[in-house]
Amino acid sequence: MSAFAPPPGTADIFPAESGSWRFLESTAAKVFTACGYGELRTPIFEYTEIFQRGLGGETEVVQKEMYTFEDRGGRSLTLRPEGTAGVMRALTNTDVANGNEQRVFYCGPMFRGERPSAGRRRQFHQIGVENVGRCAPLIDAECIAMLHNYLQTIGITGAVFTINTRGVAADREPAEKVLREYFAEHIDRMCPDCRTRLERNIWRILDCKQECCQQIINSAPSYIDSFSDSSKAYFEEVKKALTALEVPFKVSSRLVRGLDYYVHTVFEVTHDALGEQIAIAGGGRYELFLPGEKRPLPGVGFATGVERLLMAREALNAPVPEAGRADCFFIGLGAEARMKNLISANTLRKAGKNIALELEERSFKAQMRAANRSMAPYTVIRGESELANGIAIVKKMDDGTQCEVSENDLTDYLVKNI
RNA sequence: GUGGUUGUGGCGCAGUUGGUUAGCGCGUCUGGUUGUGGCCCAGAAGGUCGCCGGUUCAAGUCCGGUCGACCACCCCA
Numbered sequence A: 001m002s003a004f005a006p007p008p009g010t011a012d013i014f015p016a017e018s019g020s021w022r023f024l025e026s027t028a029a030k031v032f033t034a035c036g037y038g039e040l041r042t043p044i045f046e047y048t049e050i051f052q053r054g055l056g057g058e059t060e061v062v063q064k065e066m067y068t069f070e071d072r073g074g075r076s077l078t079l080r081p082e083g084t085a086g087v088m089r090a091l092t093n094t095d096v097a098n099g100n101e102q103r104v105f106y107c108g109p110m111f112r113g114e115r116p117s118a119g120r121r122r123q124f125h126q127i128g129v130e131n132v133g134r135c136a137p138l139i140d141a142e143c144i145a146m147l148h149n150y151l152q153t154i155g156i157t158g159a160v161f162t163i164n165t166r167g168v169a170a171d172r173e174p175a176e177k178v179l180r181e182y183f184a185e186h187i188d189r190m191c192p193d194c195r196t197r198l199e200r201n202i203w204r205i206l207d208c209k210q211e212c213c214q215q216i217i218n219s220a221p222s223y224i225d226s227f228s229d230s231s232k233a234y235f236e237e238v239k240k241a242l243t244a245l246e247v248p249f250k251v252s253s254r255l256v257r258g259l260d261y262y263v264h265t266v267f268e269v270t271h272d273a274l275g276e277q278i279a280i281a282g283g284g285r286y287e288l289f290l291p292g293e294k295r296p297l298p299g300v301g302f303a304t305g306v307e308r309l310l311m312a313r314e315a316l317n318a319p320v321p322e323a324g325r326a327d328c329f330f331i332g333l334g335a336e337a338r339m340k341n342l343i344s345a346n347t348l349r350k351a352g353k354n355i356a357l358e359l360e361e362r363s364f365k366a367q368m369r370a371a372n373r374s375m376a377p378y379t380v381i382r383g384e385s386e387l388a389n390g391i392a393i394v395k396k397m398d399d400g401t402q403c404e405v406s407e408n409d410l411t412d413y414l415v416k417n418i
Numbered sequence B: 001g002u003g004g005u006u007g008u009g010g011c012g013c014a015g016u017u018g019g020u021u022a023g024c025g026c027g028u029c030u031g032g033u034u035g036u037g038g039c040c041c042a043g044a045a046g047g048u049c050g051c052c053g054g055u056u057c058a059a060g061u062c063c064g065g066u067c068g069a070c071c072a073c074c075c076c077a
Helices: A015-033 A048-055 A060-064 A084-091 A137-153 A169-189 A192-200 A202-207 A211-218 A229-244 A306-315 A335-350 A364-373 A384-389 A407-417
Strands: A045-047 A067-070 A076-079 A102-111 A123-132 A160-165 A262-271 A275-288 A297-305 A328-332 A355-357 A378-382 A391-396 A402-406
Touching: A015 A102, A015 A123, A015 A137, A015 A306, A045 A048, A045 A084, A048 A060, A048 A076, A048 A084, A084 A102, A084 A123, A084 A275, A084 A297, A123 A137, A123 A306, A137 A160, A137 A229, A137 A262, A137 A275, A137 A297, A160 A229, A169 A192, A169 A202, A169 A211, A192 A202, A202 A211, A229 A262, A262 A297, A275 A306, A297 A306, A328 A335, A328 A364, A335 A355, A335 A378, A335 A384, A335 A407, A378 A384, A378 A407, A384 A391, A391 A407, A402 A407
Parallel strands: A328 A355, A328 A378
Antiparallel strands: A045 A076, A067 A076, A102 A123, A123 A297, A160 A262, A262 A275, A275 A297, A378 A391, A391 A402
């Protein structure tokens, strides 16, 4: 049973499920296109430095979750662990660096070498967008509203939007100082992870979930107070716009997110049906450094986890897209009839009809059962006597009525009636 | 990476304190008078009980290892 299981953390998506996947992807394309986005398809692997510099060397993802390998030329390549860095790399080939806006969306597999569990695979799939080149509060709000709109459209209601601000690079130092002074005082009562975070990445203390740290974190001074006035005004403007756009949200200063490139607005979407730990989407504004570029590129974007969206839809009993079913099933008795059925099917399929048929010799009863199972509303029957008379029988399956149609008229008849 | 649960035909499950040819439901196939489905009935196919080793006269049932799956933590989508 496990002999042919796919590698850990990967999965085969069978036809029964892939309809839902296509629905999520095509709906995303529709919703995002309406906001001026176009699809950008980038490679599944990039030079390793794209991610190292893009995401920040201190991040969890870069440090221990990347699938990195050498190609034959000794270059270090990495299977993309997220979509933003590759998209930004591609966009440096456009006029985006001159302040011209680029709006793109992407979807596809991402790879992270972590231990699989609910809603987390090693190969997982994201649908995401990036709005690159500009920086303004209303752009952030527009982006978040589009995500809200998308979730509604795919039947995920009741999603919880949490937002926060990270300020800009210049705000970071004074804020970190405030936090470091506070946490240093209490660090002996905090968990081991937080002790290392105090030195390595103090922001991550804020989203620690250990019981012993909660009280201390909740009583922490508001680092946002130390942000510059313009950063604070930026965040206020975002909130104002979201309210005006009727996107419900809550603010949490403990939302920091794990990637180093975020500035200003950050947000995360969770759903009660999946629990707070599992975000169905997340994103924010960023400034991303790419190799060879002197200045970082500004942008705002988000990524949704397809597997997690599907989990949410399932929990909400959202309707599953109907599997394609045949319009008509052809039954044939004898070699000649089967050949004629195949020819008819070929013609009708070219006309856009979904045709199922039996191509091997099987009993009439077996073929009728197959026709029934196919759920096709019509069945065409061709046997010895029909061939001899130059006709075929067209049977309507719901009420069992049937009629004879001459061979010459059959295709036209079926194109019109089924 | 750390911890917990688990692994029996395509799917979902039984398998009692280790003991004769490993069962059940669904599904599949073939029939139920010669060519009409959905219901019903009969029969059939399909499993080296994840893998390796050990204990025993005897192991799906006990022990060890290993691999996979599921879940929690970490982190993220």
